[in-house]
Amino acid sequence: MPVELKESLDQYVTTNKCTSLSEAIIAILIEKLNPPIPGLCRTCNYQNPMEAKFCCQCGKKIPIIPEQK
Incomplete structure (x- = not known):
């Protein structure tokens, strides 16, 4: 995984109080698919x-x- 992507996901996890990178990825996809x-x-x-x-x-x-x- 590229470092920039990992850093962005880590920031998303912290900001949105996700429990894992998988949860963050799912949340991002939901946000994109459901504006x-x-x-x-x-x-x-x-x-x-x-x-x-x-x-x-x-x-x-x-x-x-x-x-x-």
Whole structure:
């Protein structure tokens, strides 16, 4: 495995509190295959207003979805 990939995965594991590299890889694939829904908190699945920056239920940051052209 290239060093850059290993470092990126290790950082993802730490940042997202994954328990293993396998879990991190699966989480990354899920994120890529299931893009974020505006306002949906991925932590608690609460549907916030589309313009919310933080979840109204759990307080976690909601991912910003880039506008599609």
